[in-house]
Amino acid sequence: MTKTLNNKAWFFVLPVFAIVAFSAVLPLMTVVNYSVQDTFGNNQFFWNGIGWFQELLDPSSQLGEQFLSSLMRTLLFSAIILLIQVPLGIVVALSMPREGWTVALCLVLMALPLLIPWNVVGTIWQVFARGDIGLLGWIVNRLGIDYNYTGDPIDAWVTIIVMDVWHWTSLVALLCYAGLKSIPDAYYQAARIDGASRWAVFRTIQLPKMRRVLLIAVLLRFMDSFMIYTEPFVLTGGGPGNATTFLSIDLVKLALGQFDLGKAAAMSLVYNLIILAICWVFYTVMTNVDAERDRVEA
Amino acid sequence: MARITLDHLAHAYKANPRTAEDYALKEINHVWSQGGAYALLGPSGCGKTTLLNIISGLVRPTRGRVLFDDLDVTDLSTEARNIAQVFQFPVVYDTMTVRENLAFPLKNRNVPRDRTARRVEEIASLLDLTRVLDRKASNLTADMKQKISLGRGLVRPDVAAILFDEPLTVIDPHLKWQLRSTLKEIHRALDITMIYVTHDQTEALTFADKVVVMHDGAVVQTGTPEELFERPTHTFVGHFIGSPGMNILPCRIEGATAFIGNTMIPLRRAYRTLSDGERIELGIRPEFVQLQPKGTGLPVQVRRIDDIGRARIARVEMSGRPLAASVPDGISIEGNEASLVLDPNHVHIYANGHLVAGEATGGHAA
Ligand SMILES: Nc1ncnc2c1ncn2[C@@H]1O[C@H](COP(=O)(O)OP(=O)(O)OP(=O)(O)O)[C@@H](O)[C@H]1O
Ligand SMILES: [Mg+2]
Numbered sequence: 001m002t003k004t005l006n007n008k009a010w011f012f013v014l015p016v017f018a019i020v021a022f023s024a025v026l027p028l029m030t031v032v033n034y035s036v037q038d039t040f041g042n043n044q045f046f047w048n049g050i051g052w053f054q055e056l057l058d059p060s061s062q063l064g065e066q067f068l069s070s071l072m073r074t075l076l077f078s079a080i081i082l083l084i085q086v087p088l089g090i091v092v093a094l095s096m097p098r099e100g101w102t103v104a105l106c107l108v109l110m111a112l113p114l115l116i117p118w119n120v121v122g123t124i125w126q127v128f129a130r131g132d133i134g135l136l137g138w139i140v141n142r143l144g145i146d147y148n149y150t151g152d153p154i155d156a157w158v159t160i161i162v163m164d165v166w167h168w169t170s171l172v173a174l175l176c177y178a179g180l181k182s183i184p185d186a187y188y189q190a191a192r193i194d195g196a197s198r199w200a201v202f203r204t205i206q207l208p209k210m211r212r213v214l215l216i217a218v219l220l221r222f223m224d225s226f227m228i229y230t231e232p233f234v235l236t237g238g239g240p241g242n243a244t245t246f247l248s249i250d251l252v253k254l255a256l257g258q259f260d261l262g263k264a265a266a267m268s269l270v271y272n273l274i275i276l277a278i279c280w281v282f283y284t285v286m287t288n289v290d291a292e293r294d295r296v297e298a
Numbered sequence: 299m300a301r302i303t304l305d306h307l308a309h310a311y312k313a314n315p316r317t318a319e320d321y322a323l324k325e326i327n328h329v330w331s332q333g334g335a336y337a338l339l340g341p342s343g344c345g346k347t348t349l350l351n352i353i354s355g356l357v358r359p360t361r362g363r364v365l366f367d368d369l370d371v372t373d374l375s376t377e378a379r380n381i382a383q384v385f386q387f388p389v390v391y392d393t394m395t396v397r398e399n400l401a402f403p404l405k406n407r408n409v410p411r412d413r414t415a416r417r418v419e420e421i422a423s424l425l426d427l428t429r430v431l432d433r434k435a436s437n438l439t440a441d442m443k444q445k446i447s448l449g450r451g452l453v454r455p456d457v458a459a460i461l462f463d464e465p466l467t468v469i470d471p472h473l474k475w476q477l478r479s480t481l482k483e484i485h486r487a488l489d490i491t492m493i494y495v496t497h498d499q500t501e502a503l504t505f506a507d508k509v510v511v512m513h514d515g516a517v518v519q520t521g522t523p524e525e526l527f528e529r530p531t532h533t534f535v536g537h538f539i540g541s542p543g544m545n546i547l548p549c550r551i552e553g554a555t556a557f558i559g560n561t562m563i564p565l566r567r568a569y570r571t572l573s574d575g576e577r578i579e580l581g582i583r584p585e586f587v588q589l590q591p592k593g594t595g596l597p598v599q600v601r602r603i604d605d606i607g608r609a610r611i612a613r614v615e616m617s618g619r620p621l622a623a624s625v626p627d628g629i630s631i632e633g634n635e636a637s638l639v640l641d642p643n644h645v646h647i648y649a650n651g652h653l654v655a656g657e658a659t660g661g662h663a664a
Pocket of ligand 2: 346347348463
């Protein structure tokens, strides 16, 4: 194929650059600006250099310790979410019907949770899981299990995780389903001729064909769960104690609650870098299989 | 290894088939004898794949039975039937090497490792895959991938039959010819029943000892390539096999004479049983119709002469009916008036598309 050079293309790209500059780069620069300064109010700022970053990354300082524990909490949360939602999404996708009118029904039902705004999800579960009037909380308590998400850290975690699984597993499932749909029938027929077991069909046909969509699913679910804010804020407000204070909640407390703009800005930047770094790791590891193969070929 | 019997087999993809049109396969009774090399030939959509899938168990027939030797396998799953099938488009397991791909059918059946390894090497060398045995299958060319699919079909030595569903569609023409000979060699060496689906008559005629011609969901004729050529039992076979196909001319029969328009053609046999309502046609292959100078046979107008390489074919008109005739070497035709000479031994009469045997006439019985 020959490449055509056409300068008109710039006309289409430039507006995007402009929008990205205004919506992302400029605000980010403001954050960078704040992160190297200190303020005592009255709009007076003082140069602080890398002071905030040093404090943030030093676990013996109060800010550093707080940051580290929220970071650990958030990492744990994302790990649990990925470990549950990815396998569950695959299982759901595998058990969805492949043809007939039930397909449309399934797709609509599965898409429903995805359409509900985050704060509404939080509110729904806040009520649903209450021990006194919530259907779920009441039933669980009646079953003899002592459950109270506002008082018990474990209960709070379980509630948030179940809520997130309910909200987002269908995204993973729908992506996987799309991947499965793209497998031609001949593959399944060949596998039957070759005498492959159900597990072998999954391992050798379905999983490899789903790898690309799974990469997207993992990246999306990681970023989303790592930045989770609204639902736990509505449901638990970060409590009990600091049990569900994830990085985002911590950040908002710092920036808007205590108005520590410098610390909050430094934290935002580090937070951002961590997300980028982890996404990069996921991406590299998951595409590595392809790369490895190409190297063998060459 | 087995004889495969199709007993009153019919299949409809629709749930409640009523008319004949609902059936993708009309009733078929057929025996594939053990060790035969068969070609299943027919135009697109005539039900070839459906028939193969029923034999291999991927599709359960609406009616009838499939027998391997004397065992009724109609209700057995594909896995339990011990049959191999190669599909039109390559299927390879992306994550595996070529070697693992070829070993897969054996591994799933718990064949001992050393036997598997030996068998894989054998098949790889037959198909010229030895060089790439340790490469990942996913990045190879379509040719290579299809060879892997073929290899997986051939790797099990003990199958009842190997079914090939247009396996060489994606293969390069020169390689196609080579692979077909390889398959033929494998067939001779292994004595396995092979059924080879194609809609290409050259492919069918070169691969098979027996050709099964299908048309519109039914088997119209089974025979050796010569039989199909010399004595097509259905006008479809006459038309479909040969290039150009058989000349099929509507006619009227009186005893041992056929009339095409007002041209009179004497026949070797008499046809007294034909009834009035039937569609009567005369069929003769262009190979048995010779163009001659004017005045030596049946008068025709020459429209065009095509050189098709191995022969010259004249497109002529006889009493307003177009037909094709061969042009013998050294004949030159002036203007467009000429005549035809028909070989009476190769004139066939069809009623409603089916060959009519006719009766020997006294005068020519000698
Ligand atoms: N899964 C299916 N569901 C419904 N109808 C089908 C299905 N598969 C095939 N058919 C129909 O059955 C008929 C026979 O199809 P089949 O695939 O057996 O033909 P074929 O001879 O293999 O054709 P080709 O040369 O194009 O492969 C066709 O009319 C086709 O539309
Ligand atoms: Mg087909």
